[in-house]
Amino acid sequence: MATQTERDTREILKAVEGAAGQLPSAERRQFLRKALTAGAGTFAGAAFAGLSIAHAADVPASAGSKYPPGLPPWSRTLGPGVDWQPYGMPVKYQADVIRRQVAWLTQSPQASVNFSPLQHLNGTITPNGLFFCRYHSGCAQINPAEHRLLIHGMVERPLLLTMDDLMRYPAVSRTHFVECAANGAMEWKRAQLDSLQYTHGMLSCAEWTGVMLSTLLDQVGVKKGAKWLLIEGADGAKMARSIPLWKGLDDCILAYSQNGEALRAEQGYPVRAVIPGFEGNMNIKWVRRIKVSDRPWYTREETSEYTELRPDGKALAFDFYEDAKSVITFPCPEVPPQHGKGLYEIRGLAWSGRGKIKAVDVSFDGGANWRPAQLQGPVLTKSLTRFTVPWQWDGGPALLASRALDETGYVQPTIDELRAVRGDRGVYHNNSIQVWQVTAEGKVHNVQLA
Numbered sequence: 001m002a003t004q005t006e007r008d009t010r011e012i013l014k015a016v017e018g019a020a021g022q023l024p025s026a027e028r029r030q031f032l033r034k035a036l037t038a039g040a041g042t043f044a045g046a047a048f049a050g051l052s053i054a055h056a057a058d059v060p061a062s063a064g065s066k067y068p069p070g071l072p073p074w075s076r077t078l079g080p081g082v083d084w085q086p087y088g089m090p091v092k093y094q095a096d097v098i099r100r101q102v103a104w105l106t107q108s109p110q111a112s113v114n115f116s117p118l119q120h121l122n123g124t125i126t127p128n129g130l131f132f133c134r135y136h137s138g139c140a141q142i143n144p145a146e147h148r149l150l151i152h153g154m155v156e157r158p159l160l161l162t163m164d165d166l167m168r169y170p171a172v173s174r175t176h177f178v179e180c181a182a183n184g185a186m187e188w189k190r191a192q193l194d195s196l197q198y199t200h201g202m203l204s205c206a207e208w209t210g211v212m213l214s215t216l217l218d219q220v221g222v223k224k225g226a227k228w229l230l231i232e233g234a235d236g237a238k239m240a241r242s243i244p245l246w247k248g249l250d251d252c253i254l255a256y257s258q259n260g261e262a263l264r265a266e267q268g269y270p271v272r273a274v275i276p277g278f279e280g281n282m283n284i285k286w287v288r289r290i291k292v293s294d295r296p297w298y299t300r301e302e303t304s305e306y307t308e309l310r311p312d313g314k315a316l317a318f319d320f321y322e323d324a325k326s327v328i329t330f331p332c333p334e335v336p337p338q339h340g341k342g343l344y345e346i347r348g349l350a351w352s353g354r355g356k357i358k359a360v361d362v363s364f365d366g367g368a369n370w371r372p373a374q375l376q377g378p379v380l381t382k383s384l385t386r387f388t389v390p391w392q393w394d395g396g397p398a399l400l401a402s403r404a405l406d407e408t409g410y411v412q413p414t415i416d417e418l419r420a421v422r423g424d425r426g427v428y429h430n431n432s433i434q435v436w437q438v439t440a441e442g443k444v445h446n447v448q449l450a
């Protein structure tokens, strides 16, 4: 006797067959196209009506099959109870989806970075366990009961806050990306790493919850003449950066929560600064002190590491913004097009430290021709935005590239345009257009066009 699942599946198959399956092929295509566009309401939906995926009727469903309408073993047994995994973990089939470091890049894993696996992520939020990590002196392990936050300097009423105190202030939740200024640093001279994870993985995005820095500055009362904020971390590096006061009064957050749960130790538990759109380094983790001042604090970081040497030999300092940038996440070196020639959905990420993404163009020929991609909403400021565009691959070599435009009108440059201003000894702020070369064999390589 057939089970309910089998009966339901048959019903569904019959309905689909009745509606489309019996029609002559031209009309059937039209029916499917209408159904799809009605659902998606976009040109992308229409384009994909032609996607050649095996029709249900083509799949033989023998009685003993584990595929529907047959029943697999796990549909005939009980699974473990609700208490099997008090904190949920990814399924074992995702064991490859992990952060990775480039072993030769740094001398020690304490002063290093690991990269987020962008090639395996969807949407715009980075799962907490896969958020990229950048440490200068390892990951501080802090008991929140022993943590204090001092706000002092040019203020009327200095404050020494416990975490409990901090959490009593009005809370906000906002989605912002963090990108290390060194993201793409290894690609300044030439295309070096055949990997999306390593070319762009110093980038992640989360919904941060915490207190607006402006709320606390209001509490302490900033004195006249103040212009800068020194923000200092509690890790061994005591990493400190100076932030312009206007930025602190604008949109910075002292965050204690990341995607709904407490910050991970890696991201600065119990509290980090989120400085939307500014280089990752300024997003100080494990924050213990904020000093209000009339001048920037020239730390070693600022005077040596986080400046950029220009072709004229002068150094560029206080270059805070992560400018508009984008990258195609599918296909990419790690995840090539695997089904031969035909229709694919190109997917990617775009972001800008200066505001919202306004448009993304995609090229299939290395930038000779561009076509507008579709942005997936919501498009948030200083956050990641997904884009997609259908691609009819003819099976021959192709050069895929994406180019972001932000709401200020700024257009993502090519690597040569950037080199013209910065030279090729640059390290930071490589926001150039990424080109993926697709070969006729279906491999994808990181290339730079001459």
Ligand SMILES: Nc1nc2c(c(=O)[nH]1)N[C@H]1C(S)=C(S)[C@@H](COP(=O)(O)O)O[C@H]1N2
Pocket: 131, 132, 133, 134, 135, 136, 137, 178, 179, 180, 181, 204, 232, 233, 234, 235, 237, 238, 239, 266, 267, 268, 279, 280, 281, 282, 283, 284, 285, 286
């Ligand atoms: N206290 C402290 N804050 C820090 C760092 C650090 O080493 N110590 N690294 C900075 C750098 S260089 C970057 S790119 C970001 C990375 O944030 P993430 O590790 O949460 O991705 O944190 C910044 N904040």
Ligand SMILES: [Mo]
Pocket: 134, 179, 180, 181, 182, 280, 281
């Ligand atoms: Mo960084």
